[in-house]
Amino acid sequence: MGTIAKIHEMLVSKQCSCAELTKSYLDEIEKSNGELNAYVNVTGDEALKTAEKVDKKIASGEEIGMLEGVPMTLKDNLSTKGVETTCCSKILTGYKPIYNATVWDILQSQNSVMLGKTNMDEFAMGSSCETSYFGGATNPFNTKHVSGGSSGGVASAVGANIAAYGLGSDTGGSIRQPASFCGIVGLKPTYGSVSRYGLIAYASSLDQIGPITKSVEDASIVFDAISKYDDKDSTSKGFSGDTYSSLNNDIKGMKIGIAREYLDGVRDDVKEAVLNAAEVYKSLGAEIVYFDLPALKFALPVYYIIACAEASSNLGRYDGIRYGYKTEHYNGTHDMICRTRSEGFGEEVKRRILLGTYVLSAGYYDAYYKKAQNLRGTIVKAFNEAFTHCDVILAPTVPMTAFEMGRAVSDPIETYLTDICTVPVNIAGLPGVSVPCGFNAKGMPIGMQLIGKSFGEAEILNAAYKYQQAAGENFKDTKWGVKL
Amino acid sequence: MVTREDVENIALLSKLFVPEEELDSLTQSMQEIIDFADEINKAPSSDEAFDNINNLSNVFREDEVVESYNSEEILKNAPEQAENHFLVRNRE
Numbered sequence: 001m002g003t004i005a006k007i008h009e010m011l012v013s014k015q016c017s018c019a020e021l022t023k024s025y026l027d028e029i030e031k032s033n034g035e036l037n038a039y040v041n042v043t044g045d046e047a048l049k050t051a052e053k054v055d056k057k058i059a060s061g062e063e064i065g066m067l068e069g070v071p072m073t074l075k076d077n078l079s080t081k082g083v084e085t086t087c088c089s090k091i092l093t094g095y096k097p098i099y100n101a102t103v104w105d106i107l108q109s110q111n112s113v114m115l116g117k118t119n120m121d122e123f124a125m126g127s128s129c130e131t132s133y134f135g136g137a138t139n140p141f142n143t144k145h146v147s148g149g150s151s152g153g154v155a156s157a158v159g160a161n162i163a164a165y166g167l168g169s170d171t172g173g174s175i176r177q178p179a180s181f182c183g184i185v186g187l188k189p190t191y192g193s194v195s196r197y198g199l200i201a202y203a204s205s206l207d208q209i210g211p212i213t214k215s216v217e218d219a220s221i222v223f224d225a226i227s228k229y230d231d232k233d234s235t236s237k238g239f240s241g242d243t244y245s246s247l248n249n250d251i252k253g254m255k256i257g258i259a260r261e262y263l264d265g266v267r268d269d270v271k272e273a274v275l276n277a278a279e280v281y282k283s284l285g286a287e288i289v290y291f292d293l294p295a296l297k298f299a300l301p302v303y304y305i306i307a308c309a310e311a312s313s314n315l316g317r318y319d320g321i322r323y324g325y326k327t328e329h330y331n332g333t334h335d336m337i338c339r340t341r342s343e344g345f346g347e348e349v350k351r352r353i354l355l356g357t358y359v360l361s362a363g364y365y366d367a368y369y370k371k372a373q374n375l376r377g378t379i380v381k382a383f384n385e386a387f388t389h390c391d392v393i394l395a396p397t398v399p400m401t402a403f404e405m406g407r408a409v410s411d412p413i414e415t416y417l418t419d420i421c422t423v424p425v426n427i428a429g430l431p432g433v434s435v436p437c438g439f440n441a442k443g444m445p446i447g448m449q450l451i452g453k454s455f456g457e458a459e460i461l462n463a464a465y466k467y468q469q470a471a472g473e474n475f476k477d478t479k480w481g482v483k484l
Numbered sequence: 485m486v487t488r489e490d491v492e493n494i495a496l497l498s499k500l501f502v503p504e505e506e507l508d509s510l511t512q513s514m515q516e517i518i519d520f521a522d523e524i525n526k527a528p529s530s531d532e533a534f535d536n537i538n539n540l541s542n543v544f545r546e547d548e549v550v551e552s553y554n555s556e557e558i559l560k561n562a563p564e565q566a567e568n569h570f571l572v573r574n575r576e
Contacts, residue, residue, distance in 0.1 A: 098557045192540050205537070234543045301523045312498065319499075321570050326563035334499070336573050342501040350500055354491070354510075355517055357498045371524050377534035378527075412513065413520055429537030454537075 101198025173422025180447025
């Protein structure tokens, strides 16, 4: 049974009240957040208010929904009405949205208990959570190591049992990579299946919101709840049907593809764990097919060109006029805006704005941005072709395990390389789920990724669920937090 | 080749100030990233059009008047405001 179902049963059978449960989560946050730095804002009073509401409902004999009363968290780039939402940037300090992200509207209306907002790389730009204005979240398996990023705070909190689950966002791997580093499950849904309304934009054609959870079952429950059509997001499509009812389907005969390019440059311990998972699938009756996906070679530069181009445009809105930080002393409007932005943005954000402006500027547009868009088309086509040979693709999530704090800061290119296995999914708008598949010699978790066809969430979660049932020993708990 | 002048020009377009002492290291770091981005120019040229993922089409709603936010709410987050407006800057 997953964490969510377990909590639901505890509440319904009155083993504990929702207020007691929420209090124990808040106590554990208090105890461990100093070391984990997962939360940047704890909203205890609000959480307890919602918990009391749920308790009243239970006391009066009313039925409660699966997610009702379950203590959870949101990444700090998801807008929460009246609750500070900073993207972990100085430029948004003090910003309290006047509306909710649609995903939070959905979950709040189901009486989800939000414990607080969690840490992230500034504006989701980073792979270690260390570009956060508040410093990085640490890894619950070893706090000298990074949590991953950009949704590092959510992954750290869920891995450390100081949230039952959380929502993150994934532009180039920001859900799957930290989930992999922290030994838990992270689902990046198909572009368009979850509304992006209220997600503070990084790169709009790549961004997607999704769940970070302890188990595949939990990811399925949360995805089914949030994947609704929304007229406030012009690229929303919603998800028809559900993923939960097919979780336990037999996967005999399922064709699982391995693209050789995904294994290039991957560290041996990671490669071995992924290939072991392929053996598990074989024993479950699935068929493993190898194939080539040469277009993947260009995925990483294509991703950085498109993401930075979109970011340079999206982040143009931070001018010190309508919200957030404003410089104190200035001389004229241009000076005010430049000072505000120079003082408000961190180094990595500035670097990406500059790169994005460069690839969009006259003289470079054709060589970089336009070329990258063309290659994006090539990559989409290559995936479509790949799915004529197989039903899902199995790949590593990250070529390595969580590295030590401080390493990512020194070399941007080396840090960008950690995203090599995750970005293709965003480029092609496909769903991908990261699932724990082993540990390295130092006990740090390894993750594998299952990639599906467009709107193929049910298939990848089915494959992931079957794997968890067969290889549950890879879903190891940490010493932290609430023990249910 | 990324030059100091390029970086100064791009910074201006991006409305960012780059302190003189950071200009050289930033130029070098931009050059490294551009070299890395240049990988794509090794790809065979394709005219694969990309305008959309998953055949999504823009969603437009009917042009009806719906409830929105009042100006007081909208102004809540403004660092400075005056007479129910955003204050861009004070007059010199």
